[in-house]
Amino acid sequence: MAAFLELRNVSKSYGSGDTMVDVLKNVNLTIEEGEFIAIVGFTGSGKTTLISLIAGLIEPDEGEILLKGKKVNGPGPDRGVVFQNYSLLPWLSVRGNVELAVKQVFPKLNKTELAAHVEKFVGMVNLTPALQKNPTQLSGGMRQRVSVARALAMDPEILLLDEPLSALDALTRGSLQIEIERIWRESKKTIMLITNDVDEGILLADRVIPLTPGPNATLGTEFKIGFERPRNKIAINADPNFKKERNAILAYLDEVGEHRGASKEEEFVLPDIQPIVKPNRFVINR
Amino acid sequence: MERVIKALKWIGLGFFEPLIMLIQGKEVEKNIRLVFRQIIVPVLSVFIFLGACNIGADYLFKVERDRKIEKTRTVQGDAAAKQMQECIDSGDESCKPNSLPSPADVKKGAISLWEDHKSISAKKSAFKEKTAAINKKRKEAGQKAIVYTGRPSFVDQIYTSLKTVFAGFLLAALLAIPAGIVLGLSETLRTSINWIIQILKPVSPVVWLLLVSMVVKTVLANSDSDKSFVISFISVGLCSMWATLVNTAMGVSSVDQDYLNVSKVLRLGVFSNVFKVILPASIPMIFTGLRITLSVSWMVLIAIELLAQSPGLGSFVWEEFQNGANDSNAKIIVAMFVIGIIGFMLDRIMMFIQKLASFDSK
Ligand SMILES: Nc1ncnc2c1ncn2[C@@H]1O[C@H](COP(=O)(O)OP(=O)(O)OP(=O)(O)O)[C@@H](O)[C@H]1O
Ligand SMILES: [Mg+2]
Numbered sequence: 001m002a003a004f005l006e007l008r009n010v011s012k013s014y015g016s017g018d019t020m021v022d023v024l025k026n027v028n029l030t031i032e033e034g035e036f037i038a039i040v041g042f043t044g045s046g047k048t049t050l051i052s053l054i055a056g057l058i059e060p061d062e063g064e065i066l067l068k069g070k071k072v073n074g075p076g077p078d079r080g081v082v083f084q085n086y087s088l089l090p091w092l093s094v095r096g097n098v099e100l101a102v103k104q105v106f107p108k109l110n111k112t113e114l115a116a117h118v119e120k121f122v123g124m125v126n127l128t129p130a131l132q133k134n135p136t137q138l139s140g141g142m143r144q145r146v147s148v149a150r151a152l153a154m155d156p157e158i159l160l161l162d163e164p165l166s167a168l169d170a171l172t173r174g175s176l177q178i179e180i181e182r183i184w185r186e187s188k189k190t191i192m193l194i195t196n197d198v199d200e201g202i203l204l205a206d207r208v209i210p211l212t213p214g215p216n217a218t219l220g221t222e223f224k225i226g227f228e229r230p231r232n233k234i235a236i237n238a239d240p241n242f243k244k245e246r247n248a249i250l251a252y253l254d255e256v257g258e259h260r261g262a263s264k265e266e267e268f269v270l271p272d273i274q275p276i277v278k279p280n281r282f283v284i285n286r
Numbered sequence: 287m288e289r290v291i292k293a294l295k296w297i298g299l300g301f302f303e304p305l306i307m308l309i310q311g312k313e314v315e316k317n318i319r320l321v322f323r324q325i326i327v328p329v330l331s332v333f334i335f336l337g338a339c340n341i342g343a344d345y346l347f348k349v350e351r352d353r354k355i356e357k358t359r360t361v362q363g364d365a366a367a368k369q370m371q372e373c374i375d376s377g378d379e380s381c382k383p384n385s386l387p388s389p390a391d392v393k394k395g396a397i398s399l400w401e402d403h404k405s406i407s408a409k410k411s412a413f414k415e416k417t418a419a420i421n422k423k424r425k426e427a428g429q430k431a432i433v434y435t436g437r438p439s440f441v442d443q444i445y446t447s448l449k450t451v452f453a454g455f456l457l458a459a460l461l462a463i464p465a466g467i468v469l470g471l472s473e474t475l476r477t478s479i480n481w482i483i484q485i486l487k488p489v490s491p492v493v494w495l496l497l498v499s500m501v502v503k504t505v506l507a508n509s510d511s512d513k514s515f516v517i518s519f520i521s522v523g524l525c526s527m528w529a530t531l532v533n534t535a536m537g538v539s540s541v542d543q544d545y546l547n548v549s550k551v552l553r554l555g556v557f558s559n560v561f562k563v564i565l566p567a568s569i570p571m572i573f574t575g576l577r578i579t580l581s582v583s584w585m586v587l588i589a590i591e592l593l594a595q596s597p598g599l600g601s602f603v604w605e606e607f608q609n610g611a612n613d614s615n616a617k618i619i620v621a622m623f624v625i626g627i628i629g630f631m632l633d634r635i636m637m638f639i640q641k642l643a644s645f646d647s648k
Binding site for chain 2: 052055056057074075076077079080081083085087089091092100101104105154
């Protein structure tokens with residue numbers, strides 16, 4: 001049987017000519033159904049690019065992405081995305097944002113069913129009191145949870161979470177981590193979590209896979225995490241295995257990170273620091 | 287009280303807040319400073335402005351007076367000059383030299399315009415009463431009612447101008463918003479039409495007016511609708527729509543990539559994509575465009591009325607200028623202030639609507 005999600009030799013570059021950046025090179029990844037995997041990597045290494053590829057927002061230059069054996073082309077309701085910057089529509093309330101997604105995926109629901117569905121998922125992220133509020137009135141953590149609720153409410157088969165917690169303070173992050181694990185257990189979805197926090201990856205995932213620093217980033221050696229579920233942060237923190245795993249991953253990241261620095265020096269390549277102007281990115285009166 | 291302050295802020299009169307706080311005795315020291323800066327100084331500056339006008343008007347009056355006396359002297363001799371001087375100094379309206387009116391003159395002009403309006407409306411209602419019976423009969427017979435055709439008062443002119451500007455603004459919005467959306471959505475269309483827009487945008491109101499009247503004259507040749515009204519509102523619309531067109535196209539084409547990604551991930555259809563994501567995201571830009579459009583409408587309206595001889599404030603100014611009566615200049619200045627104040631109010635109203643429509647202030 002084919003794997004649930006499979007990336008075969010996926011490469012992606014942005015731009016062309018002199019300004020071309022080879023972001024991802026030969027990325028190979030297999031995820032089984034119901035798995036929780038975490039990708040850790042340095043900032044700018046191409047994590048969001050990887051998520052966008054799987055989500056179907058951009059196409060790989062080389063290689064292919066297979067979901068249940070079928071080639072991915074374009075976004076689909078089977079993949080729910082939680083964007084790094086929440087991406088809620090500020091002119092819709094919490095209810096409106098989630099409803100827009102639900103209506104799209106379940107067009108046959110009648111009014112009461114629709115409301116019930118929306119409320120169920122908003123309740124799942126503990127935001128029922130904020131149903132009628134606008135995203136601008138919510139804190140960062142609350143927005144993030146709305147974004148999770150929106151993705152979950154589409155009932156996707158896999159959830160792609162792009163650094164959902166990295167913009168939050170440590171306390172909020174801790175409680176949302178627990179929530180994400182609970183949601184994963186309850187909903188039995190496959191989850192791919194992008195993070196820059198190794199501890200977070202160890203706490204939540206079955207496997208932690210480092211993304212080597214870019215350019216030409218690729219997935220490195222994977223680390224299997226065997227702590228029993230449901231996971232308990234305090235217990236894990238006290239577990240000697242936790243320290244071992246963590247140090248192993250950090251040492252690995254250090255090594256690939258240093259390698260990057262070393263290779264740069266050897267070749268005397270000046271750091272490629274051009275401003276990258278993303279097209280269509282004007283912020284309007286926000 | 288909180289609510290009153292909030293309401294004042296909403297309609298753009300937030301500068302009254304410190305005064306209200308002061309009356310309530312809250313944060314006295316801070317609010318005294320605020321009242322001083324936001325109310326007393328602006329009011330003072332108005333007085334300084336009036337004073338400067340007065341001095342300027344006085345000076346121009348003296349120059350004009352001396353010239354008039356000199357002129358009488360060379361043409362009619364010393365005796366007539368002396369008589370003229372006495373006449374002017376006595377303040378007699380008949381020999382008053384024609385110069386920049388002083389604030390007092392302007393006030394007089396305003397009062398006389400108001401009196402004129404009252405007498406005209408009295409005449410109008412009298413006329414209505416008189417013709418009521420006849421008009422009823424005519425209506426039953428399927429004939430047109432007899433309407434008052436006397437001279438319009440200043441207030442009637444304001445009303446006509448407002449009517450024209452709203453018609454023009456509506457036309458501009460109806461043309462520019464849909465066109466802007468279409469242009470914003472299609473890059474190809476945008477680049478292919480860009481030149482035409484860039485060329486038409488700076489065309490002067492005068493040219494639009496001529497162009498429109500060429501067309502309207504032919505199209506409405508056999509209809510008895512109000513041609514001058516149609517011509518002026520269409521010209522106003524065409525002159526002012528560009529700001530909205532360009533802003534809408536720009537807003538639609540530059541929607542935040544994040545929102546577009548959401549739309550893609552949810553796989554919204556074209557309709558939902560436009561109405562649920564793209565349009566709401568560009569509302570602030572569209573309203574900025576509409577606000578510019580309205581103020582441009584008001585500005586060109588006066589010029590267009592003046593040229594087209596269609597009734598309204600513009601033609602009022604022009605007629606007064608040609609009229610050359612003693613208080614004409616004062617009346618022109620009154621009209622100037624009325625035009626300015628109405629323009630300001632229109633802008634405030636648009637700002638208010640803009641606030642209501644933008645999602646970030648909710
Ligand atoms: N649309 C784009 N056009 C050109 N270059 C891009 C574009 N998007 C990303 N990049 C570049 O690709 C590289 C990887 O970007 P990406 O957003 O995937 O990084 P990331 O790992 O998600 O970073 P972070 O942790 O900061 O979110 C960066 O060098 C970035 O500048
Ligand atoms: Mg990222």
